[in-house]
Amino acid sequence: MTKVSVIITTYGMPVFLNKAIESVFNQTLIDLEIIIVDDNDPHTEARILTEKIVQKHIKSSKKIIYLKHKKNKNGAAARNTGIAAAKGKYISFLDNDDEYAPQRMEKCYTVMQQSTEEYAGVYTGCEFKRNGKTYHIHKKVKEGNFMLETLAGTFMFSTGSNIFIRKNVVEELNGFDESFLRHQDYEFLVRLFEKYNLKAIAEVLLVKNNENFNLPVVKKMIQIKDKYLSKFDSVIKKMSLENQNFIFESHYISIAEQALKINNKTISKEYYKKANYYRKADLKTKLRKFAFRLLNLVKL
Numbered sequence: 118m119t120k121v122s123v124i125i126t127t128y129g130m131p132v133f134l135n136k137a138i139e140s141v142f143n144q145t146l147i148d149l150e151i152i153i154v155d156d157n158d159p160h161t162e163a164r165i166l167t168e169k170i171v172q173k174h175i176k177s178s179k180k181i182i183y184l185k186h187k188k189n190k191n192g193a194a195a196r197n198t199g200i201a202a203a204k205g206k207y208i209s210f211l212d213n214d215d216e217y218a219p220q221r222m223e224k225c226y227t228v229m230q231q232s233t234e235e236y237a238g239v240y241t242g243c244e245f246k247r248n249g250k251t252y253h254i255h256k257k258v259k260e261g262n263f264m265l266e267t268l269a270g271t272f273m274f275s276t277g278s279n280i281f282i283r284k285n286v287v288e289e290l291n292g293f294d295e296s297f298l299r300h301q302d303y304e305f306l307v308r309l310f311e312k313y314n315l316k317a318i319a320e321v322l323l324v325k326n327n328e329n330f331n332l333p334v335v336k337k338m339i340q341i342k343d344k345y346l347s348k349f350d351s352v353i354k355k356m357s358l359e360n361q362n363f364i365f366e367s368h369y370i371s372i373a374e375q376a377l378k379i380n381n382k383t384i385s386k387e388y389y390k391k392a393n394y395y396r397k398a399d400l401k402t403k404l405r406k407f408a409f410r411l412l413n414l415v416k417l
Contacts, residue, residue, distance in 0.1 A: 128163070130166065138170070218321065222281075267303055335379065342372065366395040
C-alpha cells in the first residue's frame, strides 16, 4: 500500500499550482502518489493553463494521476473525486495555492504511525503569506477534540491543506458533503470530532498563500452559515447554553465584520445586534468591534 495519497484540488487560474506540485515532489517521504483533480470547466482559460502545468510534471514523474471534471462542481466534490482514486494508507489534502514544507509528509506519517486509533489525523503549524510576504505564523497547535471550536468556526487549523488523515476514516465518514460550497472543511471536521481526535505538530510545515481570490459575498456568506448551523442543530442543542451562545455569537460577529469590510452598514448592524443577543458584549468584544470599525473606516 502507498503510504500517502496527496490530493491537490485546483480551480481557477493556477497562479500557485506549480509551487504546490513542486512542494510535493520535494518531500523527504518518497512513497506517495499525487492525485490532481481539475475542477475547472473544459475549454476555459483556467483549464488550459492548468493542463499545461500538470502535463509538464507528468512527463517527468509517474506519480501523478490527473483527473478532470467534465464541468465545475465544487471543492468538496473535487476532494471526493480524489478520495475515490486514492490508494494510500493516509490522505493529505493540498489546495492549489498552498505549499508543503519538505518534511511535512514524513513527520505527519511518523506521528500517525505511532498514534492510537482514537486519533484520525494530524495537523501542523502554518505560515500565511500575501503578495509573497509573510504576515502571520501560527504554530500554537495542540492535539485533542475541537468540536466546540469547529462548530463556532473558530478552530484554527488554518486551511483545508492542513488535513492529514487515515484513509479508512475518510471512507467511514463518507468524504465531504458536496452540498457545501463553503465551510466544507468545518462540516467534515464536525463529523470527525464526533468520533475521533486530532494529533498536532507544533512546527510550521505548511504555507498558505492567502490572496483571497474566492471570498463569498456577504449575502452568500449568510446562507452558508445558516446551512451549516442548521445541519448541526441537534449537535449544538446537546451543548451547554453558554457553548450554544458562543457558537452563534462567533458566526454572527464574522458576518457583521465581513459586511463592515464592504461598508454594508445595514447588515453589519443587524448581525452585531444578533451577536450581542447571544452573548452580552464584554469589554474584549466591544474593543474588538471598535478596533475593527476604526480600521475599516480608515480604509474607506
